[in-house]
Amino acid sequence: xxxxxxxxxxxxxxxxxxxxxxxxxxxxxxxxxxxxxxxxxxxxxxxxxxxxxxxxxxxxxxxxxxxxxxxxxxxxxxxxxxxxxxxxxxxxxxxxxxxxxxxxxxxxxxxxxxxxxxxxxxxxxxxxxxxxxxxxxxxxxxxxxxxxxxxxxxxxxxxxxxxxxxxxxxxxxxxxxxxxxxxxxxxxxxxxxxxxxxxxxxxxxxxxxxxxxxxxxxxxxxxxxxxxxxxxxxxxxxxxxxxxxxxxxxxxxxxxxxxxxxxxxxxx
Amino acid sequence: xxxxxxxxxxxxxxxxxxxxxxxxxxxxxxxxxxxxxxxxxxxxxxxxxxxxxxxxxxxxxxxxxxxxxxxxxxxxxxxxxxxxxxxxxxxxxxxxxxxxxxxxxxxxxxxxxxxxxxxxxxxxxxxxxxxxxxxxxxxxxxxxxxxxxxxxxxxxxxxxxxxxxxxxxxxxxxxxxxxxxxxxxxxxxxxxxxxxxxxxxxxxxxxxxxxxxxxxxxxxxxxxxxxxxxxxxxxxxxxxxxxxxxxxxxxxxxxxxxxxxxxxxxxxxxxxxxxxxxxxxxxxxxxxxxxxxxxxxxxxxxxxxxxxxxxxxxxxxxxxxxxxxxxxxxxxxxxxxx
Amino acid sequence: xxxxxxxxxxxxxxxxxxxxxxxxxxxxxxxxxxxxxxxxxxxxxxxxxxxxxxxxxxxxxxxxxxxxxxxxxxxxxxxxxxxxxxxxxxxxxxxxxxxxxxxxxxxxxxxxxxxxxxxxxxxxxxxxxxxxxxxxxxxxxxxxxxxxxxxxxxxxxxxxxxxxxxxxxxxxxxxxxxxxxxxxxxxxxxxxxxxxxxxxxxxxxxxxxxxxxxxxxxxxxxxxxxxxxxxxxxxxxxxxxxxxxxxxxxxxxxxxxxxxxxxxxxxxxxxxxxxxxxxxxxxxxxx
Numbered sequence: 001x002x003x004x005x006x007x008x009x010x011x012x013x014x015x016x017x018x019x020x021x022x023x024x025x026x027x028x029x030x031x032x033x034x035x036x037x038x039x040x041x042x043x044x045x046x047x048x049x050x051x052x053x054x055x056x057x058x059x060x061x062x063x064x065x066x067x068x069x070x071x072x073x074x075x076x077x078x079x080x081x082x083x084x085x086x087x088x089x090x091x092x093x094x095x096x097x098x099x100x101x102x103x104x105x106x107x108x109x110x111x112x113x114x115x116x117x118x119x120x121x122x123x124x125x126x127x128x129x130x131x132x133x134x135x136x137x138x139x140x141x142x143x144x145x146x147x148x149x150x151x152x153x154x155x156x157x158x159x160x161x162x163x164x165x166x167x168x169x170x171x172x173x174x175x176x177x178x179x180x181x182x183x184x185x186x187x188x189x190x191x192x193x194x195x196x197x198x199x200x201x202x203x204x205x206x207x208x209x210x211x212x213x214x215x216x217x218x219x220x221x222x223x224x225x226x227x228x229x230x231x232x233x234x235x236x237x238x239x240x241x242x243x244x245x246x247x248x249x250x251x252x253x254x255x256x257x258x259x260x261x262x263x264x265x266x267x268x
Numbered sequence: 269x270x271x272x273x274x275x276x277x278x279x280x281x282x283x284x285x286x287x288x289x290x291x292x293x294x295x296x297x298x299x300x301x302x303x304x305x306x307x308x309x310x311x312x313x314x315x316x317x318x319x320x321x322x323x324x325x326x327x328x329x330x331x332x333x334x335x336x337x338x339x340x341x342x343x344x345x346x347x348x349x350x351x352x353x354x355x356x357x358x359x360x361x362x363x364x365x366x367x368x369x370x371x372x373x374x375x376x377x378x379x380x381x382x383x384x385x386x387x388x389x390x391x392x393x394x395x396x397x398x399x400x401x402x403x404x405x406x407x408x409x410x411x412x413x414x415x416x417x418x419x420x421x422x423x424x425x426x427x428x429x430x431x432x433x434x435x436x437x438x439x440x441x442x443x444x445x446x447x448x449x450x451x452x453x454x455x456x457x458x459x460x461x462x463x464x465x466x467x468x469x470x471x472x473x474x475x476x477x478x479x480x481x482x483x484x485x486x487x488x489x490x491x492x493x494x495x496x497x498x499x500x501x502x503x504x505x506x507x508x509x510x511x512x513x514x515x516x517x518x519x520x521x522x523x524x525x526x527x528x529x530x531x532x533x534x535x536x537x538x539x540x541x542x543x544x545x546x547x548x549x550x551x552x553x554x555x556x557x558x559x560x561x562x563x564x565x566x567x568x569x570x571x572x573x574x575x576x577x578x579x580x581x582x583x584x585x586x587x588x589x590x591x592x593x594x595x596x597x598x599x600x601x602x603x604x605x606x
Numbered sequence: 607x608x609x610x611x612x613x614x615x616x617x618x619x620x621x622x623x624x625x626x627x628x629x630x631x632x633x634x635x636x637x638x639x640x641x642x643x644x645x646x647x648x649x650x651x652x653x654x655x656x657x658x659x660x661x662x663x664x665x666x667x668x669x670x671x672x673x674x675x676x677x678x679x680x681x682x683x684x685x686x687x688x689x690x691x692x693x694x695x696x697x698x699x700x701x702x703x704x705x706x707x708x709x710x711x712x713x714x715x716x717x718x719x720x721x722x723x724x725x726x727x728x729x730x731x732x733x734x735x736x737x738x739x740x741x742x743x744x745x746x747x748x749x750x751x752x753x754x755x756x757x758x759x760x761x762x763x764x765x766x767x768x769x770x771x772x773x774x775x776x777x778x779x780x781x782x783x784x785x786x787x788x789x790x791x792x793x794x795x796x797x798x799x800x801x802x803x804x805x806x807x808x809x810x811x812x813x814x815x816x817x818x819x820x821x822x823x824x825x826x827x828x829x830x831x832x833x834x835x836x837x838x839x840x841x842x843x844x845x846x847x848x849x850x851x852x853x854x855x856x857x858x859x860x861x862x863x864x865x866x867x868x869x870x871x872x873x874x875x876x877x878x879x880x881x882x883x884x885x886x887x888x889x890x891x892x893x
Contacts, residue, residue: 060499084502091497097355098492098547103272108493111486112502119275119550129272142273164501304824320823323852328819441687460784461819463849572818577809579785579816 009072011036011168011200012057017066018224019052026052028224029066037198039191041211044221045245050204051092053221054170057202058089071167084112088166092173092204094153099144102156106132109163131162134189136182150177158186162193169193171203175210183207187214212236212259220244233257275548283545287558291337294562298333298569299325303577328461335467336459336568336582337561339523340533342474344560346519347534348541348552349481350403352492353512354410356421357542357601360534361520364410364421365428366402367531370517370524371455372432372439373398379443392473396521402428403513457530457583459568466526473522478557480515484508485549492547530583532590533560533567539597639746644696646688646703649873650726651676653738654702656754656874659745665696667703671868672875683712690715700724700744728872731797735759737872754874761877762801768881769803769888777804777887778827778855781866783834783846786817789866795833798870802884804829823850829887830855833866862886 012034019027027049034040034057042050055061056068059075068075071086078086088109096105109131110124120128132138135155145153154177161169169190175183191214193199205211211218212232220228220235227244228235236259238251248264300306302324310321347360354364361367377394410424440452462470481488487508490498495505523530537560538552545555564582567589571582644665645651651670654663660675668684670676682696683689686708693701693716700722703709716723724744728737735755742751779789779799789795791806793813799806807825809815830847847853847861855861864886869879885892 055496058500060496080499080504081502084500087500089500091500093494096493097357098352099542100489100547101273103274104489104546104548107274108489108501111490114486116483116486119277119280125272125274128274132272141271302820303818304820320826320850320852323850324820324823327849327851328823458785577815577817577821578812579818 008036010034010069011038011071012202013069014053014057014063015067015069017053017056017063017068019049019056019061019063026224027056027063030221030224030226031066032219032226034200034202036200037194038217039194039201039215040203041215041218042202042204042221043206043208043211043218043244044227048221049224050221051172054089054172054202054204058087058170059083060089081112084164086166087168087170088161088164090154090158090161090169090171090174092176094150094157096145096153099146101141102132102137102143102145102148103128103141105145105156106159106163109160112164127165128159128163131159134162135159136185151179151182154178155182155186158189166199168200168202171201173204173206175205175207183210190214208236208241208261209259232259236261275546275551280551280554283551284554284558287555287562291558291562291565294565295333295337298336298565299329301569301573302329303573331464331467332459332461332568332572333565335462335470335526336564338467338470338474339459339527339530340537340564340567341557341561342477342519342523343530343533344537344541344556344563345478345481345553346516346523347560348538348549348556349488349512349516350534351538352488352549353509353516354407354421355492355494357539358422358535359425360531361399361516362529362531363429363535364406364425365432366399366406366516366520367524367529368429368432368436369402369405370395370399370521371529372436373401374525375436375439379439392522392525395525396517399517399520399524400513402432403517407513455528456581457528457586458579459527459530459564459571459582462526470522470526473518477515477519477522478553480511480518481553482550484512484515485553488512488549488553489547492549528583530564530586532586532594533564536590536593536597537563539594543597640699640744642696642698642700643745644682644693644698644701645670646682646693646701646709647685647706648672649728649871650702650704650741652871652873652875653741653754654745657742657745657747657750659747659750662745664698665692685709688712688716690719693721694719698722702726702741702744704728728794730794731801734872734876758874758877762880765877765881765884766801766803768891769884772803772888772891774803774805775828775860775887776807776826776854777829777831778807778822778825779831779833779864779866781814781833783832786819786822787834788815788817788822789833790815794872795866795870798866798876798880798883799831802880802887804887819850823853826852826854828854828858828860830861831864831866831883831886832861833864860886 010033014030014032016029016031017027018025018029030053042053044050056063059068059070059078070078070083106128107120107124110120110127114120114124129138132141135158137152137155137159140148140152145156148156154174158174174186178186187210190201194201216231218232218235219226220240222244228240236251238249241247241249250262250264252260252262254260304324306321306325307319310319311325343361350359350361350364351357374391374395377390406424406428410421436455487498487503490501490503491505491508499505538556541552541555541559545551567585568582571580571585574580641662642664643654643659643662645654645663646667648667648670651663651666652672654660655673655676663679665680665682666676667688668681682692686706688703688709690712698721701716702724703713705725705727713723713725724740726737726740728734738755738758739751742748742754777799779795781787781789788808789799790808790812791810796806807827832844844861844863847856850856864883869882870876
């Protein structure tokens with residue numbers, strides 16, 4: 001397992017966590033350390049437990065067994081406000097039932113930093129403006145979120161998470177609704193945030209090529225267990241993909257070391 | 269300096285200030301209207317103190333208009349909170365059965381308690397408990413996993429309403445004829461004339477509920493996005509939900525025990541306020557309270573003047589106005605989303 | 607063959623119809639002196655006992671509380687909802703009742719099941735003698751009926767004489783406080799109020815007008831007779847009126863609780879109830 005050269009405590013550590021929805025086991029005895037300031041991608045077939053693992057790392061669900069440690073302390077030891085200042089989540093489901101404006105949505109990311117009774121101050125507004133500029137939604141500030149497209153909404157949610165000024169950023173399929181330009185922009189942004197501010201990133205991604213390009217470590221889950229774990233060059237291989245997904249593919253690595261994944265068709 | 273549109277102290281003051289002025293004006297106009305024409309000289313002027321005009325104004329009309337304001341505000345703000353809590357813009361105490369649950373508790377208390385024993389105290393407490401239990405039941409039933417589908421909530425509400433309504437009718441069938449008639453009329457919603465001491469107590473209940481909700485205004489914003497989202501944003505979901513339940517139950521219980529079932533206020537007013545001023549609860553809650561007060565002051569004025577000497581139940585007026593307005597809002601929302 | 611099938615069908619049809627006709631109990635034969643009478647209303651119970659037919663009353667309705675013998679009789683449901691099965695179980699020769707908002711269906715059902723049900727309707731005071739006579743006729747004691755009618759008329763006249771000529775106070779009678787439900791001139795109670803020597807200030811047009819309290823204040827009655835629930839239990843509900851200090855009745859402390867639904871039943875004790883009411887309105891005439 002990789003860790004930063006300084007050998008400091010991992011940002012996130014899951015030890016032997018299991019989770020079940022009723023009788024259905026979703027995670028079995030998973031252990032994972034996420035080094036501070038690293039970027040980790042979670043991949044795997046549908047139902048392999050990736051999103052569930054993310055919610056355990058975020059502390060919004062409690063594992064049935066095992067422990068989750070955030071920044072050296074057990075996740076249960078944090079009160080929710082303190083945890084929200086440390087960890088931000090970009091969820092998969094971005095639907096909103098009420099007509100908040102985009103600015104209001106982003107500013108909700110500041111809620112954990114503000115006292116209960118009180119309006120946002122100039123610093124909060126400045127932070128919101130900055131993250132909205134970075135995600136390219138500043139022009140949408142006054143629009144109601146219920147009127148936006150799926151892709152625009154996704155960017156608003158990313159902005160909100162960034163507005164929390166987290167040390168750890170957890171993303172669940174952040175690019176599904178985005179067209180290629182915006183997907184690239186978001187991943188560029190996440191990489192930049194990681195690089196310049198040392199934010200630890202864990203992202204669930206479907207697109208293995210993007211994962212390979214942006215993340216220095218990919219963990220594959222299958223049936224609730226870790227099936228592969230390592231840098232893209234060792235994990236994004238035809239053999240691993242066949243084992244994890246049961247899909248036949250061909251992987252060609254280009255000059256820069258970026259893999260191109262191509263399905264192998266059974267018929268001509 | 270900044271161009272980002274957000275909620276400022278200035279906006280809060282402006283919106284609430286305007287609404288407060290409108291409320292004051294509405295109250296001032298409403299007390300001049302009624303089935304009996306007042307001789308204003310006898311109230312304020314040269315012949316002050318002679319005749320029943322002053323008594324009518326200060327002892328019958330003013331308390332009633334003030335009660336309408338308090339009740340309307342409480343209904344509107346509890347509706348706004350329930351909508352956020354149940355993550356559904358269609359929620360309101362009447363529609364989801366919480367008011368009828370409160371009414372059932374109050375009626376049971378009134379019918380079973382001996383008449384002399386502080387009836388005035390028993391009903392509000394019973395209604396508060398009834399509202400609390402009802403909220404708990406409806407929420408338990410309406411949440412399927414993480415989500416609340418609008419149709420599920422409506423169905424749960426209809427079923428719960430039918431259930432509590434049936435129990436109320438059962439009680440009505442076993443009590444004697446004109447106790448039953450009184451209950452029936454009260455069930456249709458009636459803003460009556462109360463003592464100033466009662467108004468003061470109700471006002472305090474109401475403000476306590478409002479204050480508790482305001483304390484959780486930011487939590488309501490986050491909760492309206494979902495329990496998990498709220499937790500991710502830093503809300504202690506269990507604790508916040510509990511306190512908001514208590515606040516809503518306080519408001520609904522106080523109102524129902526005094527005025528029976530008045531529907532549509534909690535549904536229509538928050539929607540309109542959201543449309544005009546936005547969904548941020550720090551503004552939505554106080555603005556809904558004031559707008560609800562204005563709405564019911566006028567609805568009650570219509571209820572007590574439109575047919576001359578006879579009154580119609582105020583719940584009828586709010587339904588006649590509320591149903592078409594709500595249908596219009598709903599269709600508008602649908603059109604926007606599609 | 608088609609013919610025989612058609613005949614079979616016709617035979618089945620006819621025998622089915624015959625069967626239902628036979629299975630239905632035939633209506634009880636009208637007896638001149640029914641031995642088993644069921645009363646469906648308190649005033650009917652009182653009348654039957656006053657006619658001397660009390661021994662033949664086998665069951666009464668829920669709130670029949672007079673005379674004391676009636677309280678020991680089995681109950682068959684309320685005035686508003688008589689229980690069909692309970693009535694049938696009593697095997698009555700006749701059931702006598704008043705029309706009420708809720709009992710129409712039940713009466714029809716009872717009749718269909720073969721019970722003889724007689725309805726009397728003393729909607730107004732003028733109808734009361736006829737209603738009393740009808741009850742007497744049904745019970746088979748028409749002479750006792752005439753005597754009772756005469757007695758009731760005499761007693762009523764006695765009360766009227768007591769208050770004759772006295773200035774009539776303006777009075778408001780209520781059966782509900784919140785909302786305010788007054789006794790209108792077109793109701794039996796409204797007539798009683800007038801017979802007791804008062805002017806009813808409630809607006810005309812309805813039997814039970816729902817009033818805004820302003821109207822009551824503006825009407826400024828000299829006497830308020832509050833029959834709403836709870837007034838008889840104590841002064842708490844009467845204090846509802848004390849804040850409307852401009853009302854004459856409040857100033858003169860002439861706000862009285864009154865159990866109108868017990869005192870003013872359209873039956874033999876009506877005169878006594880009327881006297882109670884007259885006493886409130888004209889205390890000086892009853893010293």
